[in-house]
Amino acid sequence: MYVAVKGGEAAIANAHRLLADRRRGDRALPAIGIGQIVAQLGLAVDRVMAEASLYDRSLAALAIRQARGDLIEAIFILRAYRTTLPRFGYSRPIDTGAMLVERRVSATYKDLPGGQLLGPTFDYTHRLLDPSLLGDEAVEALPEREDTGEPLMRVSDILAGEGLVEEDGGLPEGHVAGDLTREPLEFPMPRDLRLQALARGDEGFLLALGYSTQRGYARSHPFVGEIRIGMVEVELELPELGFAVPLGRIQVTECQMVNQFKGSAKTPPQFTRGYGLVFGQGERKAMAMSLVDRALRAEEFGEDVVAPAQDEEFVISHSDNVQATGFVEHLKLPHYVDFQAELDLVRRMRRDYEAAQNTDLPEAAE
Amino acid sequence: MTSTGKAGDRRDDTGDDVRRRAMGLLAVASRAELEAAWNGLAGKPAARMVRGPETGLVMVRGRIGGGGAAFNLGEATVSRASIRLEDGTIGHAHALGGDRETVRLAAIFDGLFQQPAHRADVERLLDVVAARLRREDEAQARQTAATRVDFFTMVRGED
Amino acid sequence: MTIDTLVFTGGFREPVFQSQSVFRTLMDCMARPGTIGRIAPAVLPPPPLGAMAGAVALMLCDQDTPVWLTPGLAGSALPAWLAFHAGAPVTDDRQTARFAFIEKAALLPSLSLFAQGTQDYPDRSTTIVVEIEAVEGGRPFRLTGPGIRDEAIVAPRGLPDLFAQMWSENRRAFPCGVDLVLTAGEEIACLPRTTVVHPLEA
Numbered sequence: 001m002y003v004a005v006k007g008g009e010a011a012i013a014n015a016h017r018l019l020a021d022r023r024r025g026d027r028a029l030p031a032i033g034i035g036q037i038v039a040q041l042g043l044a045v046d047r048v049m050a051e052a053s054l055y056d057r058s059l060a061a062l063a064i065r066q067a068r069g070d071l072i073e074a075i076f077i078l079r080a081y082r083t084t085l086p087r088f089g090y091s092r093p094i095d096t097g098a099m100l101v102e103r104r105v106s107a108t109y110k111d112l113p114g115g116q117l118l119g120p121t122f123d124y125t126h127r128l129l130d131p132s133l134l135g136d137e138a139v140e141a142l143p144e145r146e147d148t149g150e151p152l153m154r155v156s157d158i159l160a161g162e163g164l165v166e167e168d169g170g171l172p173e174g175h176v177a178g179d180l181t182r183e184p185l186e187f188p189m190p191r192d193l194r195l196q197a198l199a200r201g202d203e204g205f206l207l208a209l210g211y212s213t214q215r216g217y218a219r220s221h222p223f224v225g226e227i228r229i230g231m232v233e234v235e236l237e238l239p240e241l242g243f244a245v246p247l248g249r250i251q252v253t254e255c256q257m258v259n260q261f262k263g264s265a266k267t268p269p270q271f272t273r274g275y276g277l278v279f280g281q282g283e284r285k286a287m288a289m290s291l292v293d294r295a296l297r298a299e300e301f302g303e304d305v306v307a308p309a310q311d312e313e314f315v316i317s318h319s320d321n322v323q324a325t326g327f328v329e330h331l332k333l334p335h336y337v338d339f340q341a342e343l344d345l346v347r348r349m350r351r352d353y354e355a356a357q358n359t360d361l362p363e364a365a366e
Numbered sequence: 367m368t369s370t371g372k373a374g375d376r377r378d379d380t381g382d383d384v385r386r387r388a389m390g391l392l393a394v395a396s397r398a399e400l401e402a403a404w405n406g407l408a409g410k411p412a413a414r415m416v417r418g419p420e421t422g423l424v425m426v427r428g429r430i431g432g433g434g435a436a437f438n439l440g441e442a443t444v445s446r447a448s449i450r451l452e453d454g455t456i457g458h459a460h461a462l463g464g465d466r467e468t469v470r471l472a473a474i475f476d477g478l479f480q481q482p483a484h485r486a487d488v489e490r491l492l493d494v495v496a497a498r499l500r501r502e503d504e505a506q507a508r509q510t511a512a513t514r515v516d517f518f519t520m521v522r523g524e525d
Numbered sequence: 526m527t528i529d530t531l532v533f534t535g536g537f538r539e540p541v542f543q544s545q546s547v548f549r550t551l552m553d554c555m556a557r558p559g560t561i562g563r564i565a566p567a568v569l570p571p572p573p574l575g576a577m578a579g580a581v582a583l584m585l586c587d588q589d590t591p592v593w594l595t596p597g598l599a600g601s602a603l604p605a606w607l608a609f610h611a612g613a614p615v616t617d618d619r620q621t622a623r624f625a626f627i628e629k630a631a632l633l634p635s636l637s638l639f640a641q642g643t644q645d646y647p648d649r650s651t652t653i654v655v656e657i658e659a660v661e662g663g664r665p666f667r668l669t670g671p672g673i674r675d676e677a678i679v680a681p682r683g684l685p686d687l688f689a690q691m692w693s694e695n696r697r698a699f700p701c702g703v704d705l706v707l708t709a710g711e712e713i714a715c716l717p718r719t720t721v722v723h724p725l726e727a
Contacts, residue, residue: 055426055442056464086422087588088444088460088612093427093436100503102510110517118513144508154432168431177427177436182589191430192437199428199439233390234442236424236460239608240532243382246390247424247444248462254432277428279440416533417610420540448533448609456533 023068037061046251046280047071051321052078053181053200055250055279072202076322090177092244094232096254096277097154101230103283106155108223108258114152119229120281155226156256156273165258165271187313194296194316195289199278201319203285209309210291217307218295222274225258229281253282257290264302272301388479388492392472393461395495400471403491411484412452413474419447419466447473455480531602535569536610537583543567547584551706554715559668559677561660562713568610571602573628577708578656585652586613586624593622593639593651595631622651629656629709633685636695639703647700654706657683660714667723668716678725679714681707689724696721 024031038045038061048060052075060078067073103119106112118124159165169191178193185193198206213220231249238245255276263269274294276286295309308314318324392400404410423441430437446460447469457477459469475491478484537543550562570579586592592613594603603626604615616622619639627633633655642650657663663682666689669675684707685691695702695718702718716722 050440053440054423055440055462058464059443082423082441085443086420086612087441088422088424088446089588090425090438091427091442093429094439096428096432100506102506103513116515117510118515119510142509143512144505145512145514147504147507147511156431168429168434170430171435175435177438179425179438181425181438181441192435195428195430195437196439234424234426234462236444238458238460239612239614240448240458240605241382241385243386245386245458245460246393247442247460248394250426250442250462252428252439256432273431275431277439417536450533454530456529 023066032065034058034061034065037064043281044069044071046282047203047285048074048078050279050282050285051075051200051202052082053279054078054082072321072325076325079322089236091247092235092237094234094250094252096228096232096252099152099228099230099232099252099254100249101152101228103229103281104152104226106224106226108155108225109158112153112155112158114148114150121283152228154256155258159225159258159271163270166261166273169273169275185316187316188299189312189316191293191297194312195275195277195293197316197319198276198289198292201289202321202324203282203288205319205321205324206288206292207284209295209315210288212307213291213295213309218298218303218310220259220274220291220294222291222294223258224287225256225273227253227255227283227286229253229283251280253278253280253286255283255286255290257287257294259294261301267301272297385476385479388488389459389476391492391495391499392459392475394499395468395472395475395491397465397468397471399491399495399498400468400475403475403487403494404471407487411474411478413449413457413477415447415470416450416456417446417448419445419470419473421445421464421466445469449473449477451477451481453481531571532605532609535571535579535606537567537580540583543580544584547580550713551581551584551715554713555704555706555717557672557677558670558715558717558720559673559679560714561679563711564713566711571606573601574598574603574626575629575656575708575710577711577713578626578628578654581654581706581708581713582607582613582624582626583611586611588612588614590623591616591618591621593617593619593625595627597631598626598628619651623649625651625653627653627655629658629683633691636691636703641698641701641703643701647702650701650703652704652706654708655684657681657707657709659683659709660707660712665725667725668720669723670720672717673720681709681714683709689722692716692722 038057041064044064045057045060048064048071049055049057052060059081060074063074063077064071066077101117103121104114104117106116156165156168160167171190171192175190178190180193180196229251231251233249234247235244236247257274257276258271259274261270261272272294274290276289276293278285278289292309292315296312296315298305298310305311421443424444425441426439427436428439429435442462443464444460444462445464445466447466448456448458449470450456455477457473457475457480459472459476461469461472475488479488547564547567550564554560554562564577564580566576566580568576568579568583570576570582586607590613592607592615594615599615607613607615619625622640625639636653639651639653640649642648659682661680661682663680663684665678665680668677668679699718704718705716707714707716
């Protein structure tokens with residue numbers, strides 16, 4: 001029998017008040033400001049922007065505060081918010097070659113034009129907890145050095161000079177970049193749509209998949225050709241003016257992963273590439289994305305699809321943490337009726353089982 | 367280090383490029399810079415809104431491998447405004463972020479930029495913005511340059 | 526008026542409230558075919574498009590909806606007006622158009638030339654907004670189908686003589702087909718593809 005029930009309004013309202021109280025925490029402490037979150041928890045903000053697929057540091061910081069620092073909840077809130085805004089258009093593709101770079105490293109060439117620029121990295125830190133950060137000690141004045149002005153050539157262009165690396169990924173003439181926020185996913189999908197899905201994919205999921213390829217599940221022997229982080233200009237074509245105007249700059253992280261490829265009947269041996277591009281400073285995510293992008297190109301290179309990271313439908317269907325959390329977390333919502341039905345079924349099966357046991361008993365005694 | 371992303375570095379002679387440079391600088395002008403320029407105007411022009419100010423999204427595109435086919439990276443918030451000055455001149459402004467008052471002011475300055483009588487006022491504002499951007503970019507470039515690795519060889523293996 | 530004035534003016538003054546009011550009226554008319562909706566004109570599109578069709582255009586069209594226009598409209602300031610106020614691109618390919626606009630007295634092309642949607646996604650079809658002379662006073666039709674209690678009688682003036690035949694062809698590949706929005710002055714009526722049109726003797 002199905003009994004419709006309602007109730008819980010007062011409990012829900014009070015739970016929300018309790019949430020607001022716990023979010024604010026100890027009133028003896030000052031409330032954290034949005035500007036403080038943007039400035040001092042910048043990489044959390046960047047992760048929320050990247051996975052919410054919405055570049056806006058203030059909104060991402062607000063979402064983090066609202067979510068009490070639960071980043072997936074913050075991503076969820078920001079994703080929901082973006083659906084309320086009208087879309088003005090599509091930008092011209094950003095030019096990462098013209099980036100105002102604040103970090104650029106290559107693991108393949110030591111002496112590359114423009115040099116290795118470490119930027120604000122955790123690399124080479126000792127990963128020891130720093131008690132000085134318990135307080136608010138003054139930060140040292142920044143060292144400066146004359147900028148050489150040397151152009152930061154892309155590593156992929158250096159390799160391309162020798163013809164030993166595949167070109168930047170092309171798609172057939174006339175292909176219009178797909179948009180998964182507008183059309184439902186269909187498999188198999190072209191690489192542009194995969195990259196859109198990976199760019200908003202969960203960092204932890206992509207990191208684990210990327211790691212799996214290194215451990216032998218779809219081995220591809222990768223090198224970091226180049227990682228660069230910096231500001232790029234966004235331009236929007238304005239139909240009312242007939243030209244593109246700059247809207248300002250955004251920070252992005254780009255990873256060019258270079259992988260071995262032995263070649264095929266049609267293609268000479270050369271390096272292949274995986275590509276990662278994410279909003280903000282997100283090096284780990286960009287690297288993981290480029291590993292997974294390369295693994296997902298298995299069929300394109302005639303490689304056997306044997307590992308999870310190569311399985312497009314598996315990877316893309318499960319990379320979105322908002323979808324994932326929605327489906328996992330819905331399990332805690334009332335399933336009283338479903339469960340009653342299953343309970344009845346199990347009771348009946350148990351009765352049948354016990355009845356069968358009882359009739360079996362005399363035979364067993366023989 | 368290159369920084370061709372600097373809006374302030376472009377100067378061309380064609381009309382569109384001049385306007386484009388102005389709009390690019392107005393897009394990154396701070397609220398304080400715009401308000402200071404507005405307060406410095408001798409006569410305050412009347413401007414009627416014809417669109418916005420409103421906040422929406424632009425889908426930012428990247429290129430596969432950095433230079434290949436386009437793909438949709440993700441959206442960014444953008445605010446825009448269009449105004450009409452008394453003589454019918456239309457001014458537009460678009461800028462990343464959610465600050466509608468800033469783009470409203472920027473749209474007025476884009477309108478004024480098209481009026482020969484006011485262009486010099488706007489140019490002064492643009493110079494302020496361009497100079498600030500240059501200072502910021504150069505400071506960042508010098509800070510980044512300080513983290514450049516200088517390799518030196520300690521022992522040569524073949525000896 | 527200069528082209529600039531035509532293009533950059535005449536949008537919704539209160540975009541949120543006015544477009545919601547147009548939407549509500551259109552939705553009611555689409556849900557109850559034969560109902561005549563009325564909206565005070567809130568926009569001023571460039572001629573020859575009328576105010577009601579212009580309001581429907583700004584309310585329905587955006588960046589993601591390519592719009593097909595008749596030669597008369599495509600040659601007017603309408604494409605730039607739509608681009609500025611709605612962000613909508615104009616296409617000359619009827620198969621990719623999500624909306625189409627036909628001004629008063631212009632030829633209504635064969636409905637089958639427009640996008641019909643697919644079996645899986647019948648919504649991927651063109652919604653055609655047709656300006657007619659009047660929503661009443663023409664040749665009467667009896668309407669039946671979803672959203673109509675028993676039957677509804679409409680008599681739009683300014684539809685092609687063979688309209689009933691065009692419409693029955695439009696329904697042949699159901700759920701594929703197109704939907705029609707008819708506008709005249711401040712009035713609006715809708716014909717979704719679910720509606721059966723029976724001609725009556727005038």
